[in-house]
Amino acid sequence: MTLSATGVSIRFGGLVALNNVAVSVSPGEILGLVGPNGAGKTTLFNCLTGVSKPQAGKVQLEGRDISRLSLADRVRLGIGRTFQTPRLDLGSSVADAVMLGFNPRLRQSIVSACLPFSKARRTEDDLSSRARQLIAEFQLTADPDSSAGELSLGHLRLLEVARALASEPRYLLLDEPAAGIDDVDRDLLADAIRNAAARGLGVLLVEHNVGFVAELSHRMVALVSGEVVAEGKPAYVVADPQVVAAYLGVHHVAA
Amino acid sequence: MSNEAKLWTAPAVIVVGFCIVMLLGIAQPSLHTTMFTIGLYALIALPLGLIYGQGGTISMAQGSFAALGAYTSAILCTRFGFSPTLSVIPAVVMPACVAFLIARPILRLPELSLALVTLSLGTVVAVGLQRGGDFTGSFVGLSGAPPLPLVGNHPVWVATTLWAVVLIVVIMYSHFVHSARGRSLNAIRVDRLLAESMGVNVPFDLSIMFAIAAGIAGLAGWFYVHTLGYIAPDSLGAHTSANILFMVVLGGRRAVLGPVLGATFFTFANDFLPGAETHGLFFGTILVLILLLSPDGILSPQAMRVLRRLFSRRDRVSRARLPGTAEVTEASR
Numbered sequence: 001m002t003l004s005a006t007g008v009s010i011r012f013g014g015l016v017a018l019n020n021v022a023v024s025v026s027p028g029e030i031l032g033l034v035g036p037n038g039a040g041k042t043t044l045f046n047c048l049t050g051v052s053k054p055q056a057g058k059v060q061l062e063g064r065d066i067s068r069l070s071l072a073d074r075v076r077l078g079i080g081r082t083f084q085t086p087r088l089d090l091g092s093s094v095a096d097a098v099m100l101g102f103n104p105r106l107r108q109s110i111v112s113a114c115l116p117f118s119k120a121r122r123t124e125d126d127l128s129s130r131a132r133q134l135i136a137e138f139q140l141t142a143d144p145d146s147s148a149g150e151l152s153l154g155h156l157r158l159l160e161v162a163r164a165l166a167s168e169p170r171y172l173l174l175d176e177p178a179a180g181i182d183d184v185d186r187d188l189l190a191d192a193i194r195n196a197a198a199r200g201l202g203v204l205l206v207e208h209n210v211g212f213v214a215e216l217s218h219r220m221v222a223l224v225s226g227e228v229v230a231e232g233k234p235a236y237v238v239a240d241p242q243v244v245a246a247y248l249g250v251h252h253v254a255a
Numbered sequence: 256m257s258n259e260a261k262l263w264t265a266p267a268v269i270v271v272g273f274c275i276v277m278l279l280g281i282a283q284p285s286l287h288t289t290m291f292t293i294g295l296y297a298l299i300a301l302p303l304g305l306i307y308g309q310g311g312t313i314s315m316a317q318g319s320f321a322a323l324g325a326y327t328s329a330i331l332c333t334r335f336g337f338s339p340t341l342s343v344i345p346a347v348v349m350p351a352c353v354a355f356l357i358a359r360p361i362l363r364l365p366e367l368s369l370a371l372v373t374l375s376l377g378t379v380v381a382v383g384l385q386r387g388g389d390f391t392g393s394f395v396g397l398s399g400a401p402p403l404p405l406v407g408n409h410p411v412w413v414a415t416t417l418w419a420v421v422l423i424v425v426i427m428y429s430h431f432v433h434s435a436r437g438r439s440l441n442a443i444r445v446d447r448l449l450a451e452s453m454g455v456n457v458p459f460d461l462s463i464m465f466a467i468a469a470g471i472a473g474l475a476g477w478f479y480v481h482t483l484g485y486i487a488p489d490s491l492g493a494h495t496s497a498n499i500l501f502m503v504v505l506g507g508r509r510a511v512l513g514p515v516l517g518a519t520f521f522t523f524a525n526d527f528l529p530g531a532e533t534h535g536l537f538f539g540t541i542l543v544l545i546l547l548l549s550p551d552g553i554l555s556p557q558a559m560r561v562l563r564r565l566f567s568r569r570d571r572v573s574r575a576r577l578p579g580t581a582e583v584t585e586a587s588r
């Protein structure tokens with residue numbers, strides 16, 4: 001009963017982005033994934049969600065091999081994600097941007113979408129009010145009909161989380177959701193992640209703010225240069241010499 | 256705007272606009288045939304607004320799909336004794352199937368290549384029709400297509416029937432835009448990866464939309480051939496496709512009514528402009544001007560903002576000139 005990757009390897013030209021990586025996340029669990037820039041965290045997300053196809057290894061969802069399924073199929077099976085750089089139509093309204101998140105669960109026919117007084121019409125009002133609820137919950141904006149382009153980067157990240165939750169995923173993959181967001185929003189985000197896990201979602205959380213992940217996660221995995229170097233309780237992983245070295249190295253370079 | 260208002264504004268504009276022009280047509284009967292031309296272009300342009308404006312997928316094949324529909328119906332009626340009532344089905348289905356079959360490989364292409372490929376599709380269709388011998392009437396085309404069922408050749412009834420179809424398309428388009436399917440299509444335009452991550456089967460959805468657009472163009476072709484009674488290889492086709500794209504881009508590709516506005520503008524301009532040589536120059540200049548001011552055409556939020564600014568400025572100036580209101584205007588700044 002997990003979402004798991006086993007023996008996943010992927011290379012881009014000569015660069016080995018992931019080398020024989022295994023991770024798994026269970027329902028209700030928050031798994032923190034840390035590692036320096038270029039460690040392969042996003043690439044691992046891409047392999048789990050079907051954006052990239054690994055050259056070796058397989059991805060399983062509750063025992064079923066989903067390695068060959070497309071991104072769209074995997075979302076419909078309940079693997080939701082956010083992107084490191086938010087992806088959305090900045091010209092649409094905030095409400096419409098969140099409502100897009102309901103699509104993986106809807107099976108709407110084109111005919112129904114086109115006709116007045118159809119089933120699609122009746123669901124539309126329902127979806128709209130559910131989206132507005134999510135917008136209020138995440139305090140994205142006071143006016144859901146305003147343009148998404150007016151939101152701050154932090155709010156765009158929260159919008160992606162709200163949108164991913166709208167698809168009622170069983171597993172939620174968050175790629176640096178707390179990067180560049182303020183303290184109030186970070187608390188909102190932490191609550192949302194805890195609530196999701198409490199409802200039985202498996203959460204995979206990539207984050208550079210090690211303090212933030214360590215506090216939220218039940219378990220952590222550290223990735224360095226495409227390999228898992230440490231795995232276990234947050235306190236243990238954070239103290240791991242290789243992880244410390246990798247992060248110190250990053251700070252060293254940055255400084 | 257309330258939800259209902261969003262859905263019904265465009266259809267209401269169509270009904271009101273149609274009634275006004277048809278009433279003016281009592282004094283100026285040529286308006287009835289003008290209305291037919293506008294409706295025909297609108298019917299071919301509307302689905303291009305859908306796939307290009309919403310889906311971000313350009314097509315320069317709409318005119319050729321209309322020709323395909325027209326020829327299909329004309330051949331069935333003149334050679335195989337079909338009635339137009341029956342041949343309307345193959346006139347729609349034939350272009351739709353062709354479009355669906357070619358869609359998958361070509362819709363992956365970037366915009367410019369897609370424009371060229373769909374344009375060359377028009378050339379293929381034209382050459383096929385010209386070389387089709389007696390079957391397609393080769394260079395001369397086909398004549399003797401029977402008039403439309405029920406309404407016959409009466410300009411008022413023909414225009415009314417055509418615009419009833421345009422109205423239905425506009426109603427469906429308005430509803431589609433405000434539906435989950437509409438949001439999926441918009442996501443495809445913005446970012447295909449986003450669309451896929453929202454569960455959209457991008458190649459399939461685009462192919463279906465491309466096919467629907469072709470089918471509606473085929474329906475317009477059916478109206479064309481059974482109203483005029485004949486069709487030649489250059490009646491509809493590549494140049495029509497180019498004009499249709501002009502209408503969509505000028506009128507506003509993102510707005511439901513953009514293509515209809517573009518079709519109206521194009522038809523009236525065509526009627527009033529003197530020599531055919533000046534047409535290209537005129538339309539080219541207009542297009543450049545509009546796109547510089549508002550890249551999304553006339554019916555777009557940006558153009559509305561420009562207009563509002565223009566009008567509010569004039570408003571302020573005229574109010575300032577009235578004695579006694581100048582202070583108010585000054586104070587409200």
Ligand SMILES: Nc1ncnc2c1ncn2[C@@H]1O[C@H](COP(=O)(O)OP(=O)(O)OP(=O)(O)O)[C@@H](O)[C@H]1O
Pocket residue numbers: 012015017035036037038039040041042043044084
């Ligand atoms: N599509 C691609 N083509 C070529 N190289 C890629 C591609 N995607 C990722 N890489 C490379 O793979 C390595 C891992 O990248 P990845 O984005 O997974 O790192 P990350 O851990 O998410 O880093 P960050 O913290 O900066 O987001 C990097 O060296 C990156 O340049």
Ligand SMILES: [Mg+2]
Pocket residue numbers: 041042043084175
């Ligand atoms: Mg990354």
